[in-house]
Amino acid sequence: MEKEVVSRNFIEQIIDKDLAEGKYETICTRFPPEPNGYLHIGHAKSILLNYGLSQEFNGRFNLRFDDTNPTKEKIEFVESIKADVKWLGADWEDRLFFASNYFDQMYEAAVKLIKKGKAFVCDLTAEEIREYRGTLTEPGKNSPYRDRSVEENLDLFERMKNGEFEDGSKVLRAKIDMASPNINMRDPVIYRVAHMTHHNTGDKWCIYPMYDFAHPIEDAIEGVTHSICTLEFEDHRPLYDWVVKELEYPFPPKQIEFAKLYLTNVVTGKRYIKRLVEEGIVDGWDDPRLVSIAALRRRGFTPESIKMFVELCGVSKANSSVDYAMLEYCIREDLKLKRSRVMAVLDPLKLIIDNYPEGQVEELEAPNNMENEELGSRMVPFSKELYIEREDFMVEPPKKYKRLYPGNEVRLMNAYFVTCTGYDTDEEGNVTAVHCTYDPATKGGNAPDGRKVKGTIHWVSAQDNVKAEVRLYENIIDEEKGVYNEDGSLNLNPNSLTIVKDCYLERSLKDAKPYDSFQFVRNGFFCVDAKDSKEDALVFNRIVSLKSSFKLPK
Ligand code: ATP
Ligand code: MG
Numbered sequence: 001m002e003k004e005v006v007s008r009n010f011i012e013q014i015i016d017k018d019l020a021e022g023k024y025e026t027i028c029t030r031f032p033p034e035p036n037g038y039l040h041i042g043h044a045k046s047i048l049l050n051y052g053l054s055q056e057f058n059g060r061f062n063l064r065f066d067d068t069n070p071t072k073e074k075i076e077f078v079e080s081i082k083a084d085v086k087w088l089g090a091d092w093e094d095r096l097f098f099a100s101n102y103f104d105q106m107y108e109a110a111v112k113l114i115k116k117g118k119a120f121v122c123d124l125t126a127e128e129i130r131e132y133r134g135t136l137t138e139p140g141k142n143s144p145y146r147d148r149s150v151e152e153n154l155d156l157f158e159r160m161k162n163g164e165f166e167d168g169s170k171v172l173r174a175k176i177d178m179a180s181p182n183i184n185m186r187d188p189v190i191y192r193v194a195h196m197t198h199h200n201t202g203d204k205w206c207i208y209p210m211y212d213f214a215h216p217i218e219d220a221i222e223g224v225t226h227s228i229c230t231l232e233f234e235d236h237r238p239l240y241d242w243v244v245k246e247l248e249y250p251f252p253p254k255q256i257e258f259a260k261l262y263l264t265n266v267v268t269g270k271r272y273i274k275r276l277v278e279e280g281i282v283d284g285w286d287d288p289r290l291v292s293i294a295a296l297r298r299r300g301f302t303p304e305s306i307k308m309f310v311e312l313c314g315v316s317k318a319n320s321s322v323d324y325a326m327l328e329y330c331i332r333e334d335l336k337l338k339r340s341r342v343m344a345v346l347d348p349l350k351l352i353i354d355n356y357p358e359g360q361v362e363e364l365e366a367p368n369n370m371e372n373e374e375l376g377s378r379m380v381p382f383s384k385e386l387y388i389e390r391e392d393f394m395v396e397p398p399k400k401y402k403r404l405y406p407g408n409e410v411r412l413m414n415a416y417f418v419t420c421t422g423y424d425t426d427e428e429g430n431v432t433a434v435h436c437t438y439d440p441a442t443k444g445g446n447a448p449d450g451r452k453v454k455g456t457i458h459w460v461s462a463q464d465n466v467k468a469e470v471r472l473y474e475n476i477i478d479e480e481k482g483v484y485n486e487d488g489s490l491n492l493n494p495n496s497l498t499i500v501k502d503c504y505l506e507r508s509l510k511d512a513k514p515y516d517s518f519q520f521v522r523n524g525f526f527c528v529d530a531k532d533s534k535e536d537a538l539v540f541n542r543i544v545s546l547k548s549s550f551k552l553p554k
Contacts, residue, residue: 009315011049011256015057015226024225024251027059031065031085032099032218035077037270038285038292041327045261050228051090062222063092067100068214070198080234080285084293088303095184100200100325106209107161109247110172110191114153118246119190121156122173129171132178133186139179140186160193163206167193168532174213176242185237188212212236216243219253227253230260231319260311262321265479266291267490267520272483281492286531288541289476289496291327299473299516300527300543301327305334309477312552324475325550331543335361335517335525338376340368343413343458344505344520346470348387350433350462351404353418356384364443366414369519378508382415385462387504389522391466392417392457393434395423402455404434410455413521417442417453458521460504468505468538470526507540512538522546 008016028226029050033039039047042065054061063085065078072182091489113119122145124132134140148156160170172191180186190213195206209217218228227240234257244252262268273290279472286287288299296306308330311323343366362382368375388404397405404410409419418436426432441448445456476496485491509518514530524545532539 003267008341010317011053011226011228011258011315012056014254015053017231018225018254019057027054027057027225028062028223028224029054029059029220029221029228030062030224031082032064032065032215033092034066034069035074035081036069037077037274038080038294040265040268040270040293041291041296041306042261042268042275043084044088044293044306045313046228047085047088047090048307048310048479049258049315051088053226053228059225059459060095060223061090062095062097062224063090064097064099064218064222064488066211066215066218066420067098067117067198067200068209068211069102070194070196070208077201080294084115084297087293087297088306094425095222097218097222098200099214102214102218102221103201103205103209103222106214107207109217110157110209110213111154113174113190113246114157114172115150116246118175119153119172120148120175121153121160122146122171122187122189123169126168129189133183134178136183137458140183142178143173143187147188152473153179157191160191160207160270161205162233163195165193167195169193172207172471174239174242176239182235182238184212184236185242188239200263213243216240216253216255217247217483220244220247220249223251224253225251227255229255229257231257232260233257235433241481245472254440257317258316259319260313261310263291263324265477265483266324267477267483276476276490281490283531288471288529289473295389297515298527298530299541300515300525301331301441302334302491305331308334323550325548328543328544329548329550329552332546332548335519337369339517339519339525340378340504340508341370341519342368342508342522343380343460344468344503344509344518344523344526345387345458345460346500346503346520346523347390348504349390349393349431349461351386351388351393351418352433352435353384353386353438353458353507354421354435355437361461364414377403380506381461381464381510382416386412386459387462387465388434388457388459391424392455393420393431395431404436404455404458408455409453411442411453412438412443412549413456413458414445415459416440416445417447435444446468460506462504464507466505466538468503468508468509468540470500470503470540471529472500474498485492504541 031047051061122143134139173187173191176185178186237255240255285296287295293358363379364382366378393404404420416438418438420436422435424433476497478491512528517527525543526540529539
């Protein structure tokens with residue numbers, strides 16, 4: 001019991017306390033994306049945290065588009081965000097909201113502040129407002145318009161709404177304290193004039209609320225209790241609290257900040273991903289090299305693996321950066337027992353079994369996953385001519401090489417022992433085919449006389465197979481050198497994408513569908529690319545290789 005209490009994160013502890021004190025009856029969290037780009041792995045953390053808390057405490061979880069800023073928002077982004085949140089398994093039920101639907105209430109809230117003498121219309125220019133604001137070490141000065149009467153403020157604010165003033169000529173400011181040590185509290189602007197068309201409200205409004213004013217109102221309207229955001233908003237919390245207090249909400253929502261998730265040397269921020277997309281460096285927001293949620297899904301990551309990843313990261317108030325290898329660890333762990341292990345040859349070299357009957361085909365049974373019998377088995381066709389990986393044969397092998405070389409015997413996975421008898425070359429001396437003989441008594445992969453072989457290699461029938469393209473990925477940024485060059489350009493890794501055409505996969509992959517994933521034995525986990533695959537021309541993304549240097553922290 002005690003142990004459980006200790007292991008609860010700081011947000012859970014705050015909620016425990018709030019519920020125990022009767023501050024709220026039930027909790028409500030939300031995920032409030034601005035629809036100005038696709039979501040990324042950092043957002044996944046926020047989504048799963050907010051949704052997870054709502055589940056844990058039997059509360060509610062809302063999806064709310066924070067679309068109060070009329071310039072940048074796009075319908076494409078709204079749709080992609082909904083798809084991503086759904087894919088992660090966070091269920092907003094019937095609570096899909098748009099902050100722009102609250103513009104009337106926000107306007108009323110501003111009027112209420114004016115009536116209370118807590119807000120005023122200010123005619124200073126943006127430049128002047130900045131000058132009057134003071135600095136971290138010096139207090140600001142009151143605006144000369146600060147003492148306008150309530151009547152005058154109400155009149156001017158209404159005329160702002162009615163479109164009588166130019167953009168930037170007037171703003172509404174909260175009247176708080178120009179000497180506050182927190183600059184956010186020095187009479188912050190809460191409404192501005194902007195003659196812009198909004199994607200939802202059209203031309204109805206020519207004044208728009210500022211984020212710090214709008215967000216607490218959105219939370220309060222929806223009955224959000226715990227408004228979880230990232231650390232950069234910590235200094236804004238006093239203003240959040242001021243807004244909910246002055247507007248006298250009966251159950252004021254509470255802002256809680258946690259540290260953003262960063263991946264070391266991986267482009268995570270929306271702005272930077274956008275830049276890669278807009279500069280055409282990647283194939284859209286879902287390019288499998290990115291860590292947008294759409295990209296992770298396309299590459300073959302599962303919601304479960306991302307959930308495991310964010311849980312391992314934990315929730316804290318200290319900024320830190322996590323290694324990409326941890327994300328790879330999670331997907332390997334998730335797929336290890338769930339996916340079939342099949343044979344696929346990425347760099348084919350022909351293997352000819354000289355003593356195998358011409359024209360004969362045997363259907364050999366292969367277990368789908370040696371560690372999980374529940375996945376059953378499949379039949380793979382075996383015949384005289386096969387493909388093996390080019391690197392599984394060497395003319396002059398180094399000392400510890402256990403695979404095929406003249407005179408050596410190895411096991412063909414799920415099939416027979418074969419002994420290399422020779423090889424063919426072209427005029428330049430390149431190996432074009434390898435010859436061997438098989439031992440019919442070793443069917444299934446074991447010798448009745450008990451003799452052992454040191455190497456086992458995989459293979460694919462040369463007649464009955466599936467040809468496919470395989471894409472191998474590396475980090476898009478050169479890890480050694482960091483994300484940026486000195487001139488501010490991105491430090492791209494020229495090897496981030498390798499396209500391997502003409503790979504041979506075993507026949508069972510013929511009917512693979514977009515997003516299906518498999519372990520290709522010895523080569524890694526692969527997923528059918530949903531964008532570029534055609535029915536008779538499959539494209540596979542390597543999700544992750546099999547080897548890892550990652551160790552789970554204690
Ligand atoms: P970015 O920093 O990538 O530009 P953003 O914060 O501008 O993203 P929003 O749409 O405003 O994106 O964010 C929606 C929610 O996701 C916010 O509550 C924000 O705090 C949270 N969030 C954004 N980035 C991260 C991150 N790296 N880790 C955890 N939460 C994040
Ligand atoms: Mg933002």
